[in-house]
Amino acid sequence: xxxxxxxxxxxxxxFIFLALATFPFWNKVFIVSKTNYEMPDANIKPxxxxxxxxxxxxxxEDRAFMRAKHMxxxxxxxxxxxxxxxxxxxxxxxxxxxxxxTGTCLKCHSNxxxxxxxCHTSAGVKPYCFDCHxxxxxxxxxxxxxxxAIHEIK
Amino acid sequence: MKILFALITVLILSLAAFxxxxxxxxxxxxxxxxxxxxxxxxxxxxxxxxxxxxKSPVPFNITTTAGQQxxxxxxxxxxxxxxxxxxxxxxxxxMEIFFFRSLFRNTKAGLVKSSKSESFKPGYASDKSLxxxxxxxxxxxxxxxxxxxxxxxxxxxxxxxxxEKFDSMFQIGLPIxxxxxxxxxxxxxxxxxxxxxxxxxxxxxxxxxFIPLFLILAIAFSGIMMRYVSRVDVIxxxxxxxxxxxxxxxxxxxxxxxxxxxxxxVSSLFMYFPFSKLMHMGGVxxxxxxxxxxxxxxxxxxxxxxxxxxxxxxxxYEDEFREAMKGAGLPxxxx
Numbered sequence: 001x002x003x004x005x006x007x008x009x010x011x012x013x014x015f016i017f018l019a020l021a022t023f024p025f026w027n028k029v030f031i032v033s034k035t036n037y038e039m040p041d042a043n044i045k046p047x048x049x050x051x052x053x054x055x056x057x058x059x060x061e062d063r064a065f066m067r068a069k070h071m072x073x074x075x076x077x078x079x080x081x082x083x084x085x086x087x088x089x090x091x092x093x094x095x096x097x098x099x100x101x102t103g104t105c106l107k108c109h110s111n112x113x114x115x116x117x118x119c120h121t122s123a124g125v126k127p128y129c130f131d132c133h134x135x136x137x138x139x140x141x142x143x144x145x146x147x148x149a150i151h152e153i154k
Numbered sequence: 155m156k157i158l159f160a161l162i163t164v165l166i167l168s169l170a171a172f173x174x175x176x177x178x179x180x181x182x183x184x185x186x187x188x189x190x191x192x193x194x195x196x197x198x199x200x201x202x203x204x205x206x207x208x209k210s211p212v213p214f215n216i217t218t219t220a221g222q223q224x225x226x227x228x229x230x231x232x233x234x235x236x237x238x239x240x241x242x243x244x245x246x247x248x249m250e251i252f253f254f255r256s257l258f259r260n261t262k263a264g265l266v267k268s269s270k271s272e273s274f275k276p277g278y279a280s281d282k283s284l285x286x287x288x289x290x291x292x293x294x295x296x297x298x299x300x301x302x303x304x305x306x307x308x309x310x311x312x313x314x315x316x317x318e319k320f321d322s323m324f325q326i327g328l329p330i331x332x333x334x335x336x337x338x339x340x341x342x343x344x345x346x347x348x349x350x351x352x353x354x355x356x357x358x359x360x361x362x363x364f365i366p367l368f369l370i371l372a373i374a375f376s377g378i379m380m381r382y383v384s385r386v387d388v389i390x391x392x393x394x395x396x397x398x399x400x401x402x403x404x405x406x407x408x409x410x411x412x413x414x415x416x417x418x419x420v421s422s423l424f425m426y427f428p429f430s431k432l433m434h435m436g437g438v439x440x441x442x443x444x445x446x447x448x449x450x451x452x453x454x455x456x457x458x459x460x461x462x463x464x465x466x467x468x469x470x471y472e473d474e475f476r477e478a479m480k481g482a483g484l485p486x487x488x489x
Contacts, residue, residue, distance in 0.1 A: 003209065005458065010208040013439060014201055021197055024306035024399040037308040037396045040389060064408065068385040075328035123388045124304035124315055128325070 040118035050107035059108070060091045074101060074129070102133050157350070160364030164372050164419075171418035176411040184414045185394055186403040192421035199428025200436060207440050211458040217448040225451075236448040243447055250444055254292075257285035284348065291341035294334040295370070297321065301334070305395045327382070335378055342371050366432055369423050376416040386410040 004010065028037075051058060059066060061073075077099040080086040089097045098104050109115035112130070120127060174180040221235025233242040234249065249255040262281040265274040301318055304310050322330035346367045349359045380386050390406035391413055397404040427433065439445065447453075472479070472487060479486060 003211075003458070004205065005208055005211060007208075010204065013436075014204055017200065017204075017436070018197065021200075024303075024395075025401075027307060028400060037400075039393055064387070067387050067389070068410075071328040072385065119389050121310075122308065123392055124310040124318065125329075125388075126315065126319070127328075 037122075040122050041114070044111075044114045046108040046115065047110055048108060056095055056097070057093060060089065060095075060097050060104075071127070074105075077101075101129060106133075156359065156361045157364050159361050160368050163365060164368040167369075167419060167422050168372055168376070168415050171415045172411050174418075175414040181405050181414065184418050185405055186398065188418060188421050189398060190403075192424040196424040196427050200433070203428050203433055204436050207437070212442050212446070213457040213459065215446055215448075215450040215455040216442050217446040217450070218443040219448050223448055223451065238449060239447060243445060247439070247444060251438055254285055254288055256444075257288060258282065260284050283344075287341050287344045287348070290337050291345060294337040294341065297334045298332075298338060301332075305392050306399055308396065329381055331382070335374065335381075338374050339371075339378070342367060342374065346371070362431055365426070366423075366430060369419060369426070373416065373419045373423065376412060376419060380410070380412045380416055384410060384412050386413045 046059070048058070066073075077089065081099050087099050089099045091097065106112075116127075116130075119125075171184050174184055217237070219236040221232025222229060223236045224231035224238035231238060234246045237243045237246055246255075260281050261278040263276065263278055266277040266279055267273075268275050297317065301314065301321065303314050304318065307314070318332075321332045321334050324331070324333070346364075349355050349363060349367075387406070387409055390409040393404070393406045394409065423432075427435075469487075476486065
């Protein structure tokens, strides 16, 4: 049987190591036990009235594509519209769309809490889209306060 | 040859995960079984190694000293270069662990042009590139590790959101490009090229030096591919991770194979960790040249493996032979 040296220091160090390494497992129990992680609801349906009125079959691209790559698409749109004045998007089905977050996307995905925030909060993403694109405004008071806030920033 | 072997090892690992998930549909193995196994191996292996090291005695006081030892009051001593107490030792260890202070003094031998004549003389020059490369690599790796907690925690602490915001402050592209990704890639590439282009360093490099480099490079590369190029369903990834950490593993609907490659390479790194040079994470605390106090002139360091020697002092000797010594007329200490 071997002797162990500096027992107190070694055990303290090992304890700290184990505590840190297993943090993802125990944090739920000791810190945030009240809020269990819930998957964002994948079955929320967008209001399709706008799409139907304009004769579109549905969303611009399919669900898997939109889920994974919508930010790349929006970024691409912004650059094309602002820098190259190309304002029409032709999707894989050959349908023509106006490249606009507020004017196209948010017409069907009108509820920002459900369609944007639920996943963004879950993944810890804070997109700066909504710094300018105003959404979810119920009445003129809210609109005015938001406009004032933006004015102050500028 | 060594480089090729390490490269092929990492390529095989990546391909194994890719084909396993893409064609053989072994998501359960690569997403649940291997990550759990890797975590257990990492925890158990790391702890076992620490206890194994803690059993090794330190026979001598071998503190490295590079400054004046504490002696007389009017001689200024150097707390960190020659620590005389635990304050100095803790300070020195802190600076070693967080800022790699000893690497700051790294030198390289070479022909140095003398200032007076045109001739070259062999000499030593300061070489801070290893210090800088190592520092950039370790800090960005730590930053990335902490940033990944966004997949493990809910609600996500604001500190992690702030870290992420700081990392993406230049708002390049969408998803926003992380600066630490670039720093990590650059520094690991530098640390690799260093082993290739400096002949002496290349000579002493082993396969075990190249494997972690390639593994980390592959992890970074797959992560960057996943985030900026091929994209994965991030919510699916979070669902998997949260199910793993709550001990109710469940596979998400459809997550791209690139994620499983990334996940498997990280698992490999964790499994490899306790058996490799990566254990310097724990080992740095066990460096006797750094963690001992430079007090060898004041306190006797007893070698712990000394066995107890049976001694026979002169006093006892005199007691034993007193009469005989008296008879022979020999001088005695005690009458």
